[in-house]
Amino acid sequence: MKIGGIQKTSLIDYPNKVCAVFFASGCNFRCPYCYNPKLVFNKTKLIDEKYINKFLEERKNYLDAILLSGGEITAKPDFIEFVRKIKKYGYLxxxxxxxSNPDAIKKLIDNELVDFIAMDLKSDLETYYMAAGVKVEKEKIKKSVELIKDSDIDYEFRTTVVPGLFDEKTAIEIGELLKGSKRYVLQQFNNEEDMINKSFKRKKPYTVDKLKKFKKILENYIDEVKISGI
Ligand code: SF4
Structure with a gap:
């Protein structure tokens, strides 16, 4: 498995659990505002498999969970096998x-290999390609949403709210798509990070008031709507 980075401990990335975060190297999307260009373009040094095995063994008694992030972890051919290995150590x-890979998500859910899923919903389906930076198979996105919504596991959907890519109409369309979901997070855009498209650094994040307006729209469709990063 191509892991390009490990955050050894996090108290905030997995709900109510202490976890480590593994970052997969490489991604099939090119979101212009992506904060991890080095990972996306495989420019980080890969972590040795022996180190990963040792890490998993040594920390199994005081970490609750491993969060697999990216890049895009489900795009890796040995992804399911890797999750099975982590599970054998007893981690959530x-x-x-x-x-973008509903088949992998289905396999995880059907085989009880996953305990929490956070899916980044880039935009409404019509303008998805703009926020993802590539042509996207909308049916696959819809299928992943349905699989996650219909599962019994803990989950949330998230969108980074980028001016020019997200407005009131986007909020309504996303609300329709996620109708009946239990949790959705509006993530504030941060123009101080490194990004795939450097011109996005000139974009000014929305005001908190504006984010609250989007939240209000989305609360018509989703049980719990949160704003993060402010
Ligand atoms: S933000 Fe987009 S490009 Fe960056 S890792 Fe996530 S899906 Fe890939």
Whole structure:
């Protein structure tokens, strides 16, 4: 498995659990505002498999969970096998995904290999390609949403709220798509990070008031709507 980085401990990335975060190297999307260009373009040094095995063995008694983030973890051919290995150590497993691989998500859910899923919903389906930076198979995104919504596991959907890519209409369309979901997070855009498209650094994040307006729209469709990063 191509892991390009490990955050050894996190108290905030997996709900109510202490976890480590593994970052997969490489991604099939090119979101212009992506904060991890080095990972996306495979420019980080890969972590040795022996180190990963040792890490999993040594920390199994005081970490609750491993969160698999990216890059895009589900795009890796040995992804399911890797999750099975982590599970054997007794960890809870969470994934952060762009939802482009519903087959992998289904396999995880059907085989009880995942305990938490956070899916980044980039935009409404019509303008998805703009926020993802590539042509996207909308049916796959819809299928991932349905699989996650219909599962019994803990989950949330998230969108980074980028001016020019997200407005009131986007909020309504996303609300329709996620209708009946239990949790959705509006993530504030941060223009101080490194990004795939450097011109996005000139974009000014929305005001908190504006984010609250989006939240209000989305609360018509989703049980719990949160704002993060402010
Ligand atoms: S933000 Fe987009 S490009 Fe960056 S890792 Fe996530 S899905 Fe890939």
């Amino acid at each position: 497993v969470g994934i952060e995904t762009n939802g």
